[in-house]
Amino acid sequence: MMRLDSKIPSGPLESKWDRHRFSEKLVSPNNKRKLSVIVVGTGLAGASAASTLGQLGYHVECFCFHDSPRRAHSIAAQGGINAAKNYQDDGDSVGRLFYDTIKGGDFRSREANVYRLAQVSTQIIDQCVALGIPFAREYGGQLANRSFGGVQVSRTFYCRGQTGQQLLLGAYSALCWQIERGQVTMHPRTELLDLILVDGQARGIVSRDLVTGRISAQMAHAVVLATGGYSNVYYLSTNANGCNVTATYRAWKHGAAFANPCFTQIHPTAIPPGGAHQAKLTLMSESLRNDGRLWVPKVSSDHRLPGDIPVEDRDYFLERRYPRFGNLAPRDIASRAVKVVCDEGCGVGPGGQGVYLDFSEVIEQQGLEVVRERYGNLFDMYHRITGEDAYQAPMRIYPAPHYTMGGLWVDYNLMSTVPGLFVIGEANFADHGANRLGASSLMQGLADGYFILPYTIGHYLATAKLLSIPDDHAEARRAIQRVETRVNRLLTVKGRRTAAMFHRELGTLLWNHCGMSRNEGGLTSALQAIPNLREEFWRDVMVPGAGSAFNQELEYAGRVADYLEFAELLCHDALHRHESCGAHFREEYQTEDGEPRRDDGRFAYVAAWQYRDGAVPVLHKEPLAFEFVPPTMRSYQ
Amino acid sequence: MKFTLNIWRQNGPHERGRFITYEAQDVSPGMSFLEMLDGVNQRLLCNGEEPVAFEQDCREGICGSCSLVINGIPHGPDQGITTCQLYMRRFSDGASITIEPWRAKAFPILKDLVVDRSALDRIMQAGGYISVNTGGAVDGNVILIGKDQAETAMDAASCIGCGACVAACKNASAMLYVAAKVSHLATLPQGRPERACRVSAMLEAMDREGFGSCGNQYECEAVCPKNISTRFIANLNHEYLRAGIVESGLPSEPESPHAESS
Numbered sequence: 098m099m100r101l102d103s104k105i106p107s108g109p110l111e112s113k114w115d116r117h118r119f120s121e122k123l124v125s126p127n128n129k130r131k132l133s134v135i136v137v138g139t140g141l142a143g144a145s146a147a148s149t150l151g152q153l154g155y156h157v158e159c160f161c162f163h164d165s166p167r168r169a170h171s172i173a174a175q176g177g178i179n180a181a182k183n184y185q186d187d188g189d190s191v192g193r194l195f196y197d198t199i200k201g202g203d204f205r206s207r208e209a210n211v212y213r214l215a216q217v218s219t220q221i222i223d224q225c226v227a228l229g230i231p232f233a234r235e236y237g238g239q240l241a242n243r244s245f246g247g248v249q250v251s252r253t254f255y256c257r258g259q260t261g262q263q264l265l266l267g268a269y270s271a272l273c274w275q276i277e278r279g280q281v282t283m284h285p286r287t288e289l290l291d292l293i294l295v296d297g298q299a300r301g302i303v304s305r306d307l308v309t310g311r312i313s314a315q316m317a318h319a320v321v322l323a324t325g326g327y328s329n330v331y332y333l334s335t336n337a338n339g340c341n342v343t344a345t346y347r348a349w350k351h352g353a354a355f356a357n358p359c360f361t362q363i364h365p366t367a368i369p370p371g372g373a374h375q376a377k378l379t380l381m382s383e384s385l386r387n388d389g390r391l392w393v394p395k396v397s398s399d400h401r402l403p404g405d406i407p408v409e410d411r412d413y414f415l416e417r418r419y420p421r422f423g424n425l426a427p428r429d430i431a432s433r434a435v436k437v438v439c440d441e442g443c444g445v446g447p448g449g450q451g452v453y454l455d456f457s458e459v460i461e462q463q464g465l466e467v468v469r470e471r472y473g474n475l476f477d478m479y480h481r482i483t484g485e486d487a488y489q490a491p492m493r494i495y496p497a498p499h500y501t502m503g504g505l506w507v508d509y510n511l512m513s514t515v516p517g518l519f520v521i522g523e524a525n526f527a528d529h530g531a532n533r534l535g536a537s538s539l540m541q542g543l544a545d546g547y548f549i550l551p552y553t554i555g556h557y558l559a560t561a562k563l564l565s566i567p568d569d570h571a572e573a574r575r576a577i578q579r580v581e582t583r584v585n586r587l588l589t590v591k592g593r594r595t596a597a598m599f600h601r602e603l604g605t606l607l608w609n610h611c612g613m614s615r616n617e618g619g620l621t622s623a624l625q626a627i628p629n630l631r632e633e634f635w636r637d638v639m640v641p642g643a644g645s646a647f648n649q650e651l652e653y654a655g656r657v658a659d660y661l662e663f664a665e666l667l668c669h670d671a672l673h674r675h676e677s678c679g680a681h682f683r684e685e686y687q688t689e690d691g692e693p694r695r696d697d698g699r700f701a702y703v704a705a706w707q708y709r710d711g712a713v714p715v716l717h718k719e720p721l722a723f724e725f726v727p728p729t730m731r732s733y734q
Numbered sequence: 735m736k737f738t739l740n741i742w743r744q745n746g747p748h749e750r751g752r753f754i755t756y757e758a759q760d761v762s763p764g765m766s767f768l769e770m771l772d773g774v775n776q777r778l779l780c781n782g783e784e785p786v787a788f789e790q791d792c793r794e795g796i797c798g799s800c801s802l803v804i805n806g807i808p809h810g811p812d813q814g815i816t817t818c819q820l821y822m823r824r825f826s827d828g829a830s831i832t833i834e835p836w837r838a839k840a841f842p843i844l845k846d847l848v849v850d851r852s853a854l855d856r857i858m859q860a861g862g863y864i865s866v867n868t869g870g871a872v873d874g875n876v877i878l879i880g881k882d883q884a885e886t887a888m889d890a891a892s893c894i895g896c897g898a899c900v901a902a903c904k905n906a907s908a909m910l911y912v913a914a915k916v917s918h919l920a921t922l923p924q925g926r927p928e929r930a931c932r933v934s935a936m937l938e939a940m941d942r943e944g945f946g947s948c949g950n951q952y953e954c955e956a957v958c959p960k961n962i963s964t965r966f967i968a969n970l971n972h973e974y975l976r977a978g979i980v981e982s983g984l985p986s987e988p989e990s991p992h993a994e995s996s
Contacts, residue, residue: 149868164789165855167895168797184875220871227871229864229924231887238878256888262796263891270863277859285852308844337792372762374769377793478794481819484764547868595779597772641784647746647845649787650779 099354099707101719104508105209110725114213117509118552122559129154132558133317135302137289137344139166141261141539142522143323144268145546151272151280153551155558158315159272159281160304162288162339162652167269170325170337171542174261175382175475176245177253178225178539180218185242189250191215196726197248198537201427202502202530203679203695204728205357205703207721209509210528217548218540222254224547228267232256245535246383246425253536258382258474264539268546284315288652289344290580292320292351292518295572298561299351299518303576305584307652310645312580314573318563319517319554322348323546326501326523328361330660330667331612332604334498335367335380341656342663345505345524349666353513354705354717356506356526358663359671362533362680363613364499365431368482368492369451378497379482381454381475383535386424388459388468389492391415391435393452397442403453403491414438414452422733429532429680430733432496436613437691439495446493455491496613500538502529502680503670506705506719510553511545514705516561519554521545526703531679584644587654592637596654599634603627603657603664611664611671616684620672624665631661666706666714673716676700697728735761735822738830739774741786747842747850753832756786763823767810768793768800770822771833787846795819795959798894801901802847803834808898808957816896816959836897838906840944851897853943854911860939861932862915864925877923890918892960899954899962905946910954912936913970914962920973930977937974 106117124132133156136147144166147159161169181194194215199206222240226232232254233241244251256263275281286307293301293314301316327342328334349355366385367378392411399406414434416423426434435452438444445451460468465488469476476487483493504527505513505520512519522542529537606626610619634657642648677686677693678700686694703719737758744751756778761770768790775785791799800817804810810820825831833847841849879887893914900908916933919925925932948967955964 145868152867163791163797163799164851165798165895167855168791168799170792170797173792173794173796182874220869222874223871224868226874226877227864227866227924229887229919229922231884231891231918231922232874233888234879234881234884236881238880239875256891259796259892262894263888266891270858271866271868273855273859274863274865283855285855337797339791371764374762374765374773376766376769376772379794478819481815481821482766484821484823551868593780595776597776639779639782641779641782647787647848650785 099514099717101354101506101514101705101717102508103207103719104510105207106509110208110212113209114216121552121556124555124559126154130156132156133158134319134321134554135160135315135317136321136323137302138169138323138325138522138524139269139272140169140171140323140325140522141265141268141542142546143169143321144265144272145543146321146323146521146550147281148268148271148275149547149551150554151275151278154280157275157281158284158317160284160287160289160302162286162307164286166272166283166285167266169265170340171265171539172262173337174539175258175380176384177243177255177260177536178221178264178543179245179252179534179536180222180254180540181215181252182219182222184240185251187250189252193250194218194252198528198534199530199726200731201532201534203532203731204530204697204701204723205360205678205721206528206530208723208725213549214528214541214544217544220548221540221543225264225267228271230256230263230267243384244387244425246386246427246431248534258472261539264543268543289324290347290655291576292348293573293576294351294515295566295570298516298563300566301573303573303580305580308647310643310648312577312584314568314577316566316568316570316573318558319519321519321521321550321554322505322524323522324524326504327663328498328501330604330664331498331608332601333370333375333378335364335378338377341659343656343659345520346659346663348505348513348515348518350708351515352708353515353518354506354707355503355666356703356705357503357531357670358667358706359611359674359681360502360531360679361498362428362500362502363432363496365428365435365496366454366494367497368479369446369495379478380497380499381479381492381494383428385454385472385475388471389454389456390424390458391452391454393438393443393445395443403455412438412443419733426733427532427534432613433682435496451493451495453491454494456487457491460488500533502527502531502533506703510556511550512553512557517557519550521550531681584651584655587638587640587651587658588644590635590638590640592639594637595639596650596657599630599638600657600660603630603661606630607664607667611668614682614684615671617672620668623668624672627661627665627668634658634661669714670704670706674700674704695731701728735763735827737761737770737825737828740830740832741847742834743786743846744843745845747844751843761822763821765822766793766818767804767820767822768818787848789848790818793818796894798896801836801849801896801898803836803901805832808836808901809959813956814959814961816894836901838900838945840906840908841897841900853945854895854897854908856943857908857912857936857939858915861928861935864919865928879922883921887918887921890914890921890962890966893962894960896959898957898959900945902953902957903946903949904951904953905949907948908940908945909948909967909970910958910962910964912940913966916973917966917969920969929973930980933970933973933977934981
């Protein structure tokens with residue numbers, strides 16, 4: 098029987114983390130040298146964790162499937178990173194960042210974790226400045242800030258529209274230093290395909306060398322997964338094509354609980370899909386909503402050009418529905434509002450899937466140059482993709498899957514239900530509850546990697562009984578065998594349909610039934626359709642080439658196979674949660690004016706699912722107690 | 735739209751490669767270059783042939799994975815973009831397009847259009863960082879950095895490490911890549927303490943990896959998807975010269991006339 102012990106320290110919120118750190122056992126410097134840790138993934142969380150653990154004296158084996166650790170998808174984050182620095186003196190504080198994040202997450206996250214996140218946020222900025230990250234500055238030389246969706250203060254630090262890139266390159270440079278020092282051994286172009294448990298503890302991984310196809314085991318004293326989110330289960334998302342659920346899904350099958358998989362964030366401002374060939378959706382940074390106004394024509398039959406539609410015939414739907422936050426309403430709310438006006442037939446562009454994001458007013462008031470300086474690269478990107486000039490006519494945008502708040506369940510120490518298996522960054526179910534606020538994912542990734550995991554993993558390594566085990570341990574051999582069997586199975590189907598065809602079909606199914614809004618009928622039909630699609634996949638998928646060679650199609654087919662199983666878990670979770678909260682909107686649970694109806698009496702818990710071979714997953718509940726911020730109706734009106 | 739593609743196919747680093755011609759059909763002008771290749775690969779798969787291997791990931795011009803030489807130009811005919819940001823409306827219908835991998839001694843071909851760029855990582859490991867431990871950093875506003883300085887650092891730091899500069903250079907030099915990192919860190923006060931040893935170590939690593947030296951022809955700048963300027967190469971040379979003086983033990987500042995003689 099699985100036990101969910103969140104290990105939240107008792108006592109006042111403000112001092113939980115300090116007291117916890119003091120009560121944790123330390124590993125002596127001599128012993129650190131004898132301990133090795135596997136870190137899988139080199140995004141913000143993985144790279145910062147690997148470099149910090151290396152610096153502390155552990156030996157780190159670090160894995161990524163890219164050709165270089167610098168290419169992880171954190172690199173694509175555009176907007177910024179939050180921190181409660183209050184440099185603007187506009188009333189920000191650790192308490193306010195905590196409150197905004199709890200409320201933004203619609204009261205489905207842990208108070209203690211979120212408070213800790215807000216506390217370390219300020220250290221992150223200092224650390225990043227020390228690493229040489231060229232944050233935007235004011236003329237006087239101080240750090241600049243901007244505001245982001247869902248909050249009323251200006252606390253977001255940024256590097257033009259490439260904040261994720263700069264933060265990742267900072268963490269990558271720290272990682273490079275530790276590689277040079279011999280503290281970290283880097284394994285690029287290597288993909289995790291299974292986890293190795295010895296005596297119930299995570300002690301290693303099985304990976305495939307993507308160049309030679311060699312499958313091998315790597316043992317260590319603990320394993321850290323920093324493998325990102327699963328938005329690509331929808332086929333089209335803003336994630337990079339390589340992002341996948343394989344690592345966390347494999348861990349789930351070994352007994353790590355998967356928490357809140359149905360909390361999937363659909364970002365309001367992506368470029369609308371173009372056609373069947375489309376491989377991904379491109380995000381336009383949320384920062385655009387600082388100055389751009391969203392609108393659609395008031396009547397669906399209005400086919401005039403946007404410039405010809407007078408203001409009185411336009412519906413600025415976010416400003417109308419949420420006058421207090423207007424165009425800066427949180428992501429889940431903005432996305433749904435876009436869907437509502439498009440479903441009513443007022444959408445613009447091909448297929449009516451789009452709304453205008455209009456900058457004409459700010460250009461008129463502040464001048465073209467100001468807008469160009471702020472958003473130039475985003476306008477260029479828009480122009481390249483659509484061939485349209487957003488300085489002349491409004492952009493068209495539509496929501497797209499973007500981030501997953503759900504992930505492997507972890508306790509306050511970021512350890513999963515499998516001892517020795519730690520999960521950080523987007524891969525864990527984390528601090529964002531049912532909805533993440535903008536510029537918070539970079540904050541969480543770096544908080545976990547630089548400042549939280551390096552402490553908490555030490556306590557585990559200092560207190561757990563960890564026997565030394567050889568690389569050819571029986572469990573490792575068995576795990577290699579499992580992986581080889583599966584790879585061979587993929588190669589021997591020799592069917593007629595490509596992995597992409599199955600992936601696209603699965604994605605469409607999920608987008609329609611488990612996307613921006615969900616209902617019982619749709620979810621039930623998806624749960625019936627997915628197993629059939631999966632069977633079809635294993636009967637008819639076509640993977641060419643060999644396992645012992647560079648084979649991109651084999652890599653992809655393996656990831657799609659995992660999506661085809663994981664999708665079911667996602668739908669089970671969405672079906673069981675009879676409430677609307679955050680990104681999870683159940684049509685059955687809404688108010689008369691279409692606002693979500695949360696049910697704290699029945700659903701104020703983390704849904705942690707346990708794997709059962711060949712059966713419906715088992716639900717475990719971690720109740721969420723709100724001692725410091727009483728849950729309220731989350732209103733942005 | 736329809737295109738004739740001449741694509742470089744090569745099974746491994748030690749095998750002989752050659753061009754093979756494929757037809758790309760049903761291409762729409764709004765497709766990206768990589769989506770067009772996806773289409774070709776899907777058709778190859780359905781015919782039981784091995785798809786063309788090429789690298790890609792974010793498909794929004796920031797990860798630096800994609801790396802195709804299109805009609806002789808790294809990342810294709812447009813300036814300031816990566817291959818994944820190139821759209822088919824840029825080509826005329828019926829055109830013939832040649833697609834090759836990055837070609838440089840330091841980038842061995844792994845398969846088809848995929849090359850091994852780990853040499854760039856090793857240059858970074860030689861010194862492309864500030865040696866600062868996690869924790870204990872001073873407040874971010876303690877050291878003021880002027881806006882212009884921060885912007886210059888950001889211009890240099892925008893490098894995505896794709897290697898197009900190397901592919902475009904007839905000497906296969908990685909000078910622009912090294913210059914970007916050296917300039918980024920030398921511009922900021924935090925990067926100053928290690929500035930001399932960094933530039934020397936990174937340039938030594940560049941030579942060791944088999945990259946050539948700069949021929950001052952500026953092809954690198956012309957193909958850089960992030961428009962990184964060759965003035966950073968001038969800056970790199972400046973830093974290298976400065977490091978030579980500092981490291982040779984000559985005082986970089988004029989000696990004080992009142993200094994005690996030994």
